[in-house]
Amino acid sequence: MKSFDLSLYLVLDPVLCADIGMVETARAAFAGGATIVQLRDKDTSTAAMIETGLALKQMLAGSNARLIVNDNVEAAIAIGADGLHIGQEDMDAHEARRMIGPDMILGLSVETEALASAIDAGIVDYAGVGPVFATQTKPDHKQPIGLDGLAGIVKLCPVPTVAIGGLKAEHTAAVLAAGADGLAVVSAICGTPDPAAATVLIAQAIREARK
Amino acid sequence: MKSFDLSLYLVLDPVLCADIGMVETARAAFAGGATIVQLRDKDTSTAAMIETGLALKQMLAGSNARLIVNDNVEAAIAIGADGLHIGQEDMDAHEARRMIGPDMILGLSVETEALASAIDAGIVDYAGVGPVFATQTKPDHKQPIGLDGLAGIVKLCPVPTVAIGGLKAEHTAAVLAAGADGLAVVSAICGTPDPAAATVLIAQAIREARK
Numbered sequence: 001m002k003s004f005d006l007s008l009y010l011v012l013d014p015v016l017c018a019d020i021g022m023v024e025t026a027r028a029a030f031a032g033g034a035t036i037v038q039l040r041d042k043d044t045s046t047a048a049m050i051e052t053g054l055a056l057k058q059m060l061a062g063s064n065a066r067l068i069v070n071d072n073v074e075a076a077i078a079i080g081a082d083g084l085h086i087g088q089e090d091m092d093a094h095e096a097r098r099m100i101g102p103d104m105i106l107g108l109s110v111e112t113e114a115l116a117s118a119i120d121a122g123i124v125d126y127a128g129v130g131p132v133f134a135t136q137t138k139p140d141h142k143q144p145i146g147l148d149g150l151a152g153i154v155k156l157c158p159v160p161t162v163a164i165g166g167l168k169a170e171h172t173a174a175v176l177a178a179g180a181d182g183l184a185v186v187s188a189i190c191g192t193p194d195p196a197a198a199t200v201l202i203a204q205a206i207r208e209a210r211k
Numbered sequence: 212m213k214s215f216d217l218s219l220y221l222v223l224d225p226v227l228c229a230d231i232g233m234v235e236t237a238r239a240a241f242a243g244g245a246t247i248v249q250l251r252d253k254d255t256s257t258a259a260m261i262e263t264g265l266a267l268k269q270m271l272a273g274s275n276a277r278l279i280v281n282d283n284v285e286a287a288i289a290i291g292a293d294g295l296h297i298g299q300e301d302m303d304a305h306e307a308r309r310m311i312g313p314d315m316i317l318g319l320s321v322e323t324e325a326l327a328s329a330i331d332a333g334i335v336d337y338a339g340v341g342p343v344f345a346t347q348t349k350p351d352h353k354q355p356i357g358l359d360g361l362a363g364i365v366k367l368c369p370v371p372t373v374a375i376g377g378l379k380a381e382h383t384a385a386v387l388a389a390g391a392d393g394l395a396v397v398s399a400i401c402g403t404p405d406p407a408a409a410t411v412l413i414a415q416a417i418r419e420a421r422k
Contacts, residue, residue, distance in 0.1 A: 003393060004216050063244045063418075064216060064218040064219055126214070182214060200273045203274060
């Protein structure tokens with residue numbers, strides 16, 4: 001069993017974060033209450049991903065926030081990341097687990113009830129469920145599932161879940177009420193004028209919703 | 212499924228924290244990387260516990276750190292705590308779950324392999340396993356189980372685990388190697404000259420051990 005907190009899961013977007021950078025965005029977000037950061041950059045080299053990941057990891061030293069790397073197994077291992085996140089098309093979850101070993105957190109994107117039911121809880125540690133709403137930050141995203149779709153999928157997941165896709169602070173209560181353990185956000189934090197304040201807003205909404 | 216991080220679990224001791232207070236100790240610990248705080252005071256009134264708990268909760272606003280209340284269901288509910296922790300002698304776990312409802316985190320102390328095997332993962336969310344070593348902060352503690360005992364018990368727990376009992380920063384690697392998801396500490400933080408620095412030391416040791 002692994003123990004980690006999906007409450008406020010930041011997915012870094014290299015384009016949106018261009019102004020202050022991904023590391024500074026993550027630093028602000030952790031100061032504001034983010035619990036996990038995912039490094040996602042489909043358009044960069046493994047070497048560049050490792051460089052950013054190592055900087056993120058150094059920034060996290062002395063905190064218990066977790067660093068997850070999207071899709072790139074080689075980068076995840078080189079960085080010594082806490083976890084790897086994969087999509088259904090990236091690779092098979094069993095193959096991913098074999099490559100990263102038993103200790104690294106493995107997250108898997110699921111978009112349908114059938115995929116949720118197919119999760120092997122002995123292999124996968126959490127599910128990213130979405131897209132809840134349409135989003136600009138992932139142009140190739142699937143058909144949005146909506147809040148009702150989220151609730152239906154979450155119910156079938158045998159692992160903790162984080163909702164993703166177009167989520168803002170104002171969706172917090174509805175997302176948690178749908179049964180998700182947390183929110184993954186991109187543009188709600190990345191590229192905002194004050195990423196720390198934007199994160200605090202979501203963290204407060206989470207705490208409020210859990211009352 | 213609930214998602215929370217047992218990595219660095221602070222149990223507040225009212226006597227050790229007397230100098231700067233429990234709220235200030237917790238504030239320093241969260242700044243240093245603590246993920247959960249437990250309010251434990253067997254010698255105070257429910258009213259006093261609620262007062263301290265509400266102050267802790269206010270301090271936590273805008274973070275995703277969790278507040279767990281030891282043993283006192285009435286206080287846990289009045290505070291709106293994130294969780295309740297009970298010992299084997301406090302009450303039955305099913306009874307506790309019935310009283311706190313489905314959403315609150317429920318932690319249970321286990322001291323033996325038999326108790327670990329008996330955990331109902333549908334009711335209990337995590338296990339506190341120990342005491343690993345003898346400790347002064349809980350005078351009525353059971354026979355220490357040692358690191359080998361910890362490993363044996365953790366293996367049988369169907370829920371995430373946090374080790375407890377006389378743990379210091381230098382035990383971090385061994386405790387995580389034994390399979391526990393985190394360390395619960397008392398005197399390693401409470402009453403130390405610089406609780407934030409003491410917490411950072413443990414957080415760094417955790418990150419180091421997870422490499």
